[in-house]
Amino acid sequence: xxxxxxxxxxxxxxxxxxxxxxxxxxxxxxxxxxxxxxxxxxxxxxxxxxxxxxxxxxxxxxxxxxxxxxxxxxxxxxxxxxxxxxxxxxxxxxxxxxxxxxxxxxxxxxxxxxxxxxxxxxxxxxxxxxxxxxxxxxxxxxxxxxxxxxxxxxxxxxxxxxxxxxxxxxxxxxxxxxxxxxxxxxxxxxxxxxxxxxxxxxxxxxxxxxxxxxxxxxxxxxxxxxxxxxxxxxxxxxxxxxxxxxxxxxxxxxxxxxxxxxxxxxxxxxxxxxxxxxxxxxxxxxxxxxxxxxxxxxxxxxxxxxxxxxxxxxxxxxxxxxxxxxxxxxxxxxxxxxxxxxxxxxxxxxxxxxxxxxxxxxxxxxxxxxxxxxxxxxxxxxxxxxxxxxxxxxxxxxxxxxxxxxxxxxxxxxxxxxxxxxxxxxxxxxxxxxxxxxxxxxxxxxxxxxxxxxxxxxxxxxxxxxxxxxxxxxx
Numbered sequence: 490x491x492x493x494x495x496x497x498x499x500x501x502x503x504x505x506x507x508x509x510x511x512x513x514x515x516x517x518x519x520x521x522x523x524x525x526x527x528x529x530x531x532x533x534x535x536x537x538x539x540x541x542x543x544x545x546x547x548x549x550x551x552x553x554x555x556x557x558x559x560x561x562x563x564x565x566x567x568x569x570x571x572x573x574x575x576x577x578x579x580x581x582x583x584x585x586x587x588x589x590x591x592x593x594x595x596x597x598x599x600x601x602x603x604x605x606x607x608x609x610x611x612x613x614x615x616x617x618x619x620x621x622x623x624x625x626x627x628x629x630x631x632x633x634x635x636x637x638x639x640x641x642x643x644x645x646x647x648x649x650x651x652x653x654x655x656x657x658x659x660x661x662x663x664x665x666x667x668x669x670x671x672x673x674x675x676x677x678x679x680x681x682x683x684x685x686x687x688x689x690x691x692x693x694x695x696x697x698x699x700x701x702x703x704x705x706x707x708x709x710x711x712x713x714x715x716x717x718x719x720x721x722x723x724x725x726x727x728x729x730x731x732x733x734x735x736x737x738x739x740x741x742x743x744x745x746x747x748x749x750x751x752x753x754x755x756x757x758x759x760x761x762x763x764x765x766x767x768x769x770x771x772x773x774x775x776x777x778x779x780x781x782x783x784x785x786x787x788x789x790x791x792x793x794x795x796x797x798x799x800x801x802x803x804x805x806x807x808x809x810x811x812x813x814x815x816x817x818x819x820x821x822x823x824x825x826x827x828x829x830x831x832x833x834x835x836x837x838x839x840x841x842x843x844x845x846x847x848x849x850x851x852x853x854x855x856x857x858x859x860x861x862x863x864x865x866x867x868x869x870x871x872x873x874x875x876x877x878x879x880x881x882x883x884x885x886x887x888x889x890x891x892x893x894x895x896x897x898x899x900x901x902x903x904x905x906x907x908x909x910x911x912x913x914x915x916x917x918x919x920x921x922x923x924x925x926x927x928x929x930x931x932x933x934x935x936x937x938x939x940x941x942x943x944x945x946x947x948x949x950x951x952x953x954x955x956x957x958x959x960x961x962x963x964x
Contacts, residue, residue, distance in 0.1 A: 495613055497670045499621060502605040503628040504663040505569050508656050509598035510632025511639075512576075513541070514768060516592075518640040518789045519649045526649065529585040532706050539702045540589045542894065544596020546698055546887055547691040553603030553883030554739050557678040557876050561611065562671050565604045569664040572598040573657055580653035591653075602629065603883035610870055610878050611674035619819075620811035622870055623863035627807020630862040634800030634855070637772060641790030678876035680737030687739050689731055693724035694887070701894040705901050740880055749872035750881060752940045753823070753865055757885050758892040759933035760827055760861055763926040765893025766900040767834060767854065772796070773904075774919050775847060781909060783916040785844055798848045799855035806859025819864040819871070824937040826860030829853060831930035838923035861933075865889075868940060896929060 516523070516537055524534040556564035575594030582588035609621045643651050700707070700714040707713050732738040745751060772792040777784025787795065810822050833854035840846050865885065873881040903925060904918040 494670060495617065495621075497666060498608065498612060498672070499625070501663050501667045501671055502565075502601075502608060503625055504659060505565070505572070505598070505601045505667075506605050506625060507628045507632040507635075508660055508663075509572065509595075509601050510629045511636040512572075512595055512598070512656060513545075514633045514636030515640050515652050516541075516636075516649075517769070518637065518772060518793065519644050519652060522644055522649045523585075523588070527582075527585045527588065533585055535702070535706070536589050537585075537592055539699070541592040541596045542702060542890065543695055543698055544593040545599030546596075546694045546890055548597045549599035549603065549887050549890075550690065550740060550880055550883035551682070551687050552597070552600030553607070553879030553881075554678075555682060555879075556600070556604045556607060557676075557879040558680070558682065560673050560677065561604050561607045561879065562667070562673040564600065565608065565671065566664060566667050568597055568600050568604065569660055569667060572601075573660040573664060576653045576657045576660065580650045580657060599886065600883065602886045603879040603881075606866055606870055606882045607676075607875075607878040608671065608674055610875060611676050612672055618870070619814050619867050622866050623811025623814060624808055626862040626866045627804050627810070627859055630807055630858050631800055631804040633768065634796060634803055637768065637796050638793040638800055641788065641793045645790060676875045683732070683735045683737055683739045686728060686731050686735055689724055689728035690739060693721050693728055694891075696721035696724055698891065698894050701898045704898055705905065709902070740884055741877060744873050744877050744881055745884065747872055748941045749868055752936060753868045753872075754885055754888045755936045756823060756827065756861075756933045756940070757865055757889040758895075759929050759936060760830065760865075761889035761892030762896030762899075763830060763834060763930040763933065764858055764896075765890075766896035766922075766926055769897045770900055770904060770919070770922060771837075771847070771851070774841070775844070777913060781911065781913045781916070783841070783919070787844075795844060795848055796851055798852035799858075802852045802855030803859040803862075806856045807863045808859075810860045810863040814864065814867060818942065819867045820937065820940045820942060822860045823864040823868065823940065824934055826857045826862075826864060827930055827934035827937050829857030830861065831857075831927050831934055833857060834923050834930060835927035838920050838927060841919075857930075896926065900925060 520534050520537065523537060524531055527534075552564055552568060572595055575591050575597070578594060579588055579591035582591055605625055606622060609625065610618055613621050640652065643655070696717045700717040704714050729742070732740055732742050745754070772789075774783075775785050775787045775792045775795050776789070778786045785791075806826070810826075814822060833850050836853070837847070837850045840850065866882065869882050869885050870878055900922040903922040904914045907915055907918060909915060
């Protein structure tokens with residue numbers, strides 16, 4: 490097998506990014522099992538998710554930029570090794586504290602997304618880039634679905650620790666192949682990491698995401714939540730000031746202001762809010778006992794199987810989207826994907842009395858996710874300079890995560906704000922929650938209409954004003 494085999498390179502990238510996406514959702518259905526096994530409280534167990542979210546949000550754009558500077562392959566291998574170590578530590582964790590630390594280590598894997606997109610752009614033939622990015626996006630989208638589907642059977646047949654043992658082996662093999670076969674990208678950004686900007690970015694992300702993830706426990710009106718939100722605003726302003734004045738910004742704000750970038754990021758925020766919130770609350774809905782007047786009393790495994798049509802549809806739509814993008818354009822696919830997602834969740838709010846209805850709506854939603862993921866990545870990659878690919882795609886992934894945190898937090902208020910005497914949510918809570926998510930996804934579709942039709946790759950430097958050099962392609 491030649492050292493520059495694009496098939497092997499893609500296999501490594503897809504494996505790493507797919508495992509990270511799976512780790513995002515894999516542990517969620519198993520949290521009650523983890524809580525019981527490690528003798529901890531529910532509020533403490535939620536930090537297994539929160540720590541991963543915060544870590545990924547911090548490391549995704551920072552290491553994407555590091556890859557642009559020192560080499561994407563070198564950074565990719567280091568990140569894969571870190572993810573393997575994090576999974577090994579989680580599999581062996583004797584206490585909840587060690588497991589939370591392990592999840593922080595695993596969160597470094599968020600950088601696999603921007604690094605993978607950058608390597609594809611640098612190493613693949615121009616005719617292969619769009620399709621390969623779409624295929625990788627399909628794997629990433631499906632990876633999150635795999636986590637939801639596979640968690641129940643793995644925990645039932647083996648043990649929750651196998652949720653981490655399996656990725657250890659898979660990532661270790663991917664790392665060895667990456668060292669041998671993935672080429673080092675020739676495109677390097679100039680300058681160095683703006684560590685002040687990195688610190689401020691990390692600080693405002695933590696100050697924003699921490700209260701969003703913990704507000705249900707702390708209380709939305711608590712001093713901690715309000716104080717952290719206020720701190721996030723101040724730190725965000727300081728970060729913008731620091732980046733604007735830096736000769737080597739972590740995130741070049743002029744790149745972020747490119748029309749195709751800021752409009753796609755707006756779609757990512759709204760789409761992430763709808764997508765991640767649905768992934769969080771749909772399993773709980775179908776697991777609700779029928780005595781509540783709705784739900785199916787499904788087990789964790791059965792709930793995962795109801796999500797299987799979504800998983801299959803996401804993957805197929807992502808792959809097909811890569812073949813349609815040169816014909817229809819990434820913008821058309823993004824609008825279609827967001828509209829399908831909005832329609833699916835809107836149907837779910839009205840139509841959820843039978844399991845087959847939920848499965849059908851899940852499949853429709855999966856089609857939307859697959860198309861949207863593929864087109865968002867292609868729009869960002871095709872609109873920024875090659876030496877900004879890692880930072881720009883990392884920020885897009887981050888914005889999608891921020892949207893997901895906001896969507897999940899607001900949906901949680903609607904679903905759990907009023908409970909039945911049994912402690913279960915009312916059906917109206919879910920109905921209102923699904924309606925909100927449909928409106929957010931509709932907003933994403935409308936925002937997608939603002940994406941420029943033609944994509945332009947612009948040379949942006951920190952010494953001179955940006956001068957667009959348009960490359961006419963379909964977008």
